[in-house]
Amino acid sequence: VKRVYALLLHLFPRAYREEYGDELQAVFDLSLDDAMRSGGKEVVRVTLRELVGLPQAILYEHLRERRKKKMLKKFNAYFDFAYGSRREFFTVMVPFLMVGLILPLMNLLMRSGLLIPRSPFVNGIGIVLVAVLGILFLIGLVTGLPRWAMPYIGFASAVLGVMATPDILRLSQREFPLLYQKFRLVGDCFYANAWCLGLLVVVILFMVLGGSVSVFRRFRDDWTLLCFIPYGAIPMALMVTFEEYKNDEPFMLLAVAVLAAGIWFYLRGRDERKRFGMLFGGLTLAMFIAAAGKAVLLPMQDWPIVMSPDSWKSEAMGTVNTWIMLALIMLVPVVLNLLPRSESRLRAT
Amino acid sequence: MSIDPLSYLPLTEPTFYILLSLAPGKKHGYAIMKDVKELSGGRVNLSTSTLYTAIGRLLDQDLIERLDDDDDDPAPGLPRKSYALTDLGRRVLEAEHVRLQGMVKEARLRLREGGA
Numbered sequence A: 001v002k003r004v005y006a007l008l009l010h011l012f013p014r015a016y017r018e019e020y021g022d023e024l025q026a027v028f029d030l031s032l033d034d035a036m037r038s039g040g041k042e043v044v045r046v047t048l049r050e051l052v053g054l055p056q057a058i059l060y061e062h063l064r065e066r067r068k069k070k071m072l073k074k075f076n077a078y079f080d081f082a083y084g085s086r087r088e089f090f091t092v093m094v095p096f097l098m099v100g101l102i103l104p105l106m107n108l109l110m111r112s113g114l115l116i117p118r119s120p121f122v123n124g125i126g127i128v129l130v131a132v133l134g135i136l137f138l139i140g141l142v143t144g145l146p147r148w149a150m151p152y153i154g155f156a157s158a159v160l161g162v163m164a165t166p167d168i169l170r171l172s173q174r175e176f177p178l179l180y181q182k183f184r185l186v187g188d189c190f191y192a193n194a195w196c197l198g199l200l201v202v203v204i205l206f207m208v209l210g211g212s213v214s215v216f217r218r219f220r221d222d223w224t225l226l227c228f229i230p231y232g233a234i235p236m237a238l239m240v241t242f243e244e245y246k247n248d249e250p251f252m253l254l255a256v257a258v259l260a261a262g263i264w265f266y267l268r269g270r271d272e273r274k275r276f277g278m279l280f281g282g283l284t285l286a287m288f289i290a291a292a293g294k295a296v297l298l299p300m301q302d303w304p305i306v307m308s309p310d311s312w313k314s315e316a317m318g319t320v321n322t323w324i325m326l327a328l329i330m331l332v333p334v335v336l337n338l339l340p341r342s343e344s345r346l347r348a349t
Numbered sequence B: 001m002s003i004d005p006l007s008y009l010p011l012t013e014p015t016f017y018i019l020l021s022l023a024p025g026k027k028h029g030y031a032i033m034k035d036v037k038e039l040s041g042g043r044v045n046l047s048t049s050t051l052y053t054a055i056g057r058l059l060d061q062d063l064i065e066r067l068d069d070d071d072d073d074p075a076p077g078l079p080r081k082s083y084a085l086t087d088l089g090r091r092v093l094e095a096e097h098v099r100l101q102g103m104v105k106e107a108r109l110r111l112r113e114g115g116a
Helices: A002-011 A014-038 A040-078 A086-111 A120-142 A147-175 A177-182 A184-192 A194-212 A224-231 A234-241 A249-268 A272-300 A311-338 A343-348 B013-022 B029-039 B048-060 B087-115
Strands: B064-068 B081-085
Touching: A002 A014, A002 A040, A014 A040, A014 B029, A014 B048, A040 B048, A086 A120, A086 A147, A086 A234, A086 A249, A120 A147, A147 A177, A147 A194, A147 A224, A147 A234, A194 A224, A194 A311, A224 A249, A224 A272, A224 A311, A234 A249, A234 A272, A234 A311, A249 A272, A272 A311, B013 B029, B013 B048, B013 B064, B013 B081, B013 B087, B029 B048, B029 B081, B048 B064, B081 B087
Parallel strands: none
Antiparallel strands: B064 B081
């Protein structure tokens, strides 16, 4: 009877069976063992009870499974935007608008005294912004990494990179002090942009997975998707660039407007090279605006250090370094795409 | 936003007994099954599959939670998962208790009036 029950369990939906199959079998076995101690009549009674309850439960679970699938499909369809649609554009724009519009606006309001820094209201807004970004990032993952989710991957990688960089810096200074002193200039330049490394790892990982895992195969078909990942890190790059600067809001806004134009034309474009050009152009122009902004704003800063007339050059160079790092990461998929391919790979594509 | 426990009422008899069975603490599926039979005086005799259908529904409604057994050496044959009431589940059970108490009180009054 136990074996027959085990066979009947195969009539449940697979997901349900995998989750509860062992438990159902264990409880049934225990019921039957108890019944056997009470005699043959009880065994027949328990077996009949189970056989009567089983078809109804199987039917119910199949219906529930179908309902769940339908709901998931509906959910996926809600975030499956038409290519180049406004909804797709605005969903991509969320992290850009947060960094380039909402945060500068909050800064302005705080400076004018309308908002109190670290007040429950300001903290609440911060929590809501982070939650919105987190939820959209998770939806992007759950719905199978649609095109709009690419910048979210880049943004998340950049945030993690920025958070981890000070620890890496401290660790390497401690472990390799001589090496650090010797190559201090290169090291400083590298460390200032070390947060981009996670981004590079993610892009390469997606490229590698594109060759083998079916879900990632479309990155091979449209390599510009991989360039769209580092594009999502630009808002973070702008934040890092303007860290400690006051009155940076107009430049931030302008840079994000340029980035928005890049996204709009990328999403609506058809030719791969032109679409890449839009992303690369957006990155370059936005970082140029940031570098120029720093040069303009530097004399207005009330920092407690003595600044030479050439200080703006080193400040602007920091932004140029960041641009170089992001541009290189964006170029990785392009370069690998231009490399000659083996015949089997050509057939596959 | 907290969910109103009254929106879950009235509970069906098996649901009420399953929740009541879990009120003292977590239990395995088989222990729930036996407890429900005992609590109902033998009237509610759930089959394994019916019990798990009800458990699945209660999990979906967040009235109970599924726990991994922390016991390293469980009794042989016992499932390695157990179930416990959530805070919401406890509030729903208490609300049902109040509802039933009110019904019983009213019934007692009316019956007494009728008998007098």
